Amino acid sequence: MHLSKFEILAISIGILIAIQPSYIHPDEHFQSLEILAQLFYGINGTIPWEYDLINGARSFVPLILYYGPVYYLLACILHINNPSILLYCVRLQHALSFLLITYMSLSYIVPNSKACRSKAYVYVITSYVTWSFQSHSFSNSIETLVLLATIATFSMQLEKSTQNYYLLSIFQGILITLGIFNRMTFPAFVFLPSLMVFWKYYLNHWRSFMLLILTIVVTSFIFILIDTNIYGSSIYIIAPMNNLLYNVSVDNLSQHGLHPRYTHILVNLPQLIGPGILYMIPHHKNQIKSFFMSLPMLSIYSAILILSLFPHQELRFLTPLVPFICIKLAKCKSPIFFKIWVMFNLTMGIIIGVFHQSGIVDILTQQIFYADRDINVHIWWKSYSPPTWMYMNDNLTVSTTNFIDDIERIDNIDFNMHENYVIDLKGSDLKLTNETIWNFMKNDAMRKITLFYPSSVESKVLQILNNTHIQHKKIYHTRRHLDLDHFDINDLSTFIPGFSVVELQYA
Template identity: 45%
Template sequence: MMSYQWWPYLVYAIGLMLGLGPSYIHPDEHFQCIEILAMQFTKAKGTIPWEFEPKFAARSYAPLLLIYGPLFTILESFSKVRNNPILILYLMRLQNYVMLLLCYHFVIPKLIRNDRKAVQSIKKGLLLTSYVTWTYQTHTFSNSIETLILMTTLTVMENMMNDKNIHTNNFKKSILLGHMLSLGVFNRVTFPAFIFLPCLILFWKFYQIHWKSFSLVLISFLFSSGIFALIDTHIFNNGKGLVITPLNNLKYNLNVQNLQLHGLHPRYTHLLVNLPQILGPTLLLAILSGYKLDKLSTYSIVSGLLFLSLFQHQELRFLVPLLPLFVTNLNWTPFSSTLVNKKLFQGTWLFFNIIMAFIMGISHQGGIVQFLADFYHFNTEKMGVHIWWKTYSPPTWMYMSDNLTVSSLINTQDGVESIDESAFSVGTNHVIDLKGCDLPLLEETIRRFRLSGAITPLTLIAPNSMTSELKKLKRDETVKLTPKRHYLFHFDLDHFDFNDFTTFKPGLTVYSIELL
């Protein structure tokens, strides 16, 4: 998209800056990854997500240990930094960024090798300057790893279907393919959705005439899956025999009542809402360019959208692997005709991605990470009770405490929100996650601590979008809120109210609560 030789280095620098930004895109980037690893490799106590509870055993430890385990193992050798949460967070994001660049240099060129050089340059530019690449791909989502695995797997599959290779057995690539498929499935249960149609086509065109190679795919897949299952069985130790986490995850998600706990969406959400947010102006190129039906990655797009849309829980990050698929599969460039003005498109594309990158890479819930980093580095007072309100769940591993109590909001069957009674007996090293509860429960929580007579520092962490609500709390003459810290780069997208424009106010404030 740019004619200058130095532009990739500028884009790399921007990607690095955003990857090391303070944003917090979604709780799963912590709770399905670093929270668990930190509890395994350090003395930190944190929050065990439902997927990692032995009774569910719905997410595998094996890919996490394989991908991030070496980094934690290396950090264990450095006593001064091994428990530094912000360093751990940024090193993991840096590792993801390096893996992404390696994929960009060694995998993506193979997917676009048949294109003209001008088209290849446009496609590379679109991928490198996408906010999804800069933000989602650098954060510790399983979706980010899924993208890399999917790109690599499709490259191997398309190579096997190459005219030069189609008539000969390919044992090495079949073994590699089996391992990659297993890793993809154990990393995310959504992986088969992206790979189902490509696998059918590969079998029809290649494996049905190369049964020896097909047997090697099955053996390597079963071997890797067996190793992963044994690792999970050892760690979960739930006494229920062999633990196969992808199967448990699939069973959970097939139950609509379970999905209701995480939010139900219309089945068109992926196609009409999430996909346009990921592609941005590139959606116009995707519509105008058309796609070749002789490429496996084209069928992967169809397969992924089709099967993921069958489930009613549909988050934007589920479609992150589709960005490189759509871009690399553009059949021709509309810039060669009068359909799209090149300069206008470039300007629109850069504007869209710069805005989205600032939001998702720097400011989105960014005060949470900044506060926890400051608390670790500069806190000199005893930690009493931290009450988090109207924020994403705090990644409790970042407290790096071996004596931490975490209390969270409880939703009863009749829809009433409450906090467990035992929470009010713990006055030190205590985190209370009130999530998005209404003001009365916050007031009730503070009142209960006042009645308990606990002499402990009480701290409230809340976004500035709740200024109007907190003014109501300040009317209580027995409670005094004193601002201690402010963080400007915190954007709360979840509580906009057009009847109250203070809900659009950015920032996060840390208050000291005094009970008078």
């Protein structure tokens, strides 16, 4: 593997961004690290709805297979409970595994053109999606790795379609099962490519096909048994099916946000690839057949078509497509375009990979807030949900807001608690926040409360703190926090970056 100086620089930038405290989306913690920390360290924290026994909508198997060795090494052998070490080890694992698997997969997906393959890899390693999203602990990041490996096996079968690939079919069956149990969206990415492989390969190799199906069935049954045992359920837990049943309900999806059907193609895809969107359509007639009939492009169209049927559409759902898009971009010969591509990705890499919501993680890696000590009542407001696993606290209690009959309330709140209590107010209004603080204060005038909030809502916080009956002291502040959710053109203070921690006490 020979890398140019520019490629080494791009990879180095990616690794540097990978170990920044940015926080892109709550699911990067709550669908992986939150659960793993509780399994390996026995701490208390947030139980996401997917992992509640009532729902059973996420499989533990992909988490254990991918993260298990790292967590076992750090928790059981080295006895490290520092959340920053845990977090950045996981992010480095993601970054390095993606770089390696992408490089290996491209040699099979683009076998006949070394120049195109090398150029595609350059586009991959200069993408901010690689630097930020693929280095974070999303289930989409694992989905990308499994998808690359699966399309690589498809490519091998099509390259030499007269050969029997028995072992490859078994490996392919394991990959497909792992992909489905990791995210129920995985079939959307392989639907059209698998039809081509079935038509051009498996129709002539029925033994290989039966071996593939048998492997999927056996592997699925093993995964179901493992999940059922970990959940402690008296009935079989089929996580992908439970997840699908949840997501076909518009009422359920409305709790996570509903989007127009065109969001993926008109909003999310342009955000992912920026100027690359100009090259996602063929420009010449002789390109049309090769453009539409290649496995990478079939995967792109298959995913966008199927995922657009669901009214909940987040940008990260399309991140597994970026390596395939880079294969298409590799055919662009314009040096000006590549310079624009690099500038776009550097800008997005700094915004998303370095500063986005980074104050939350930055604060929770400070010794005064985690591990081997009791905390008081911590109230988080107008921020992403705090990754409660980073407290590394085995006595922690967590409460958060929920909407009941269109009224926002805090679930199971206990105003009599004095310590090891985290309340996530999310984006609740000023009234609920003020009432929450005062309900704790009036129950015990000596109680101390710690309030966490972004600088973008400082003016609103001051409406609470300026009350003469509250003493407040800022105990921590970082400018390294970019809040993109609360901009208000009528209040320029909302554009101020930063995150603050204030200790409150009744005067």
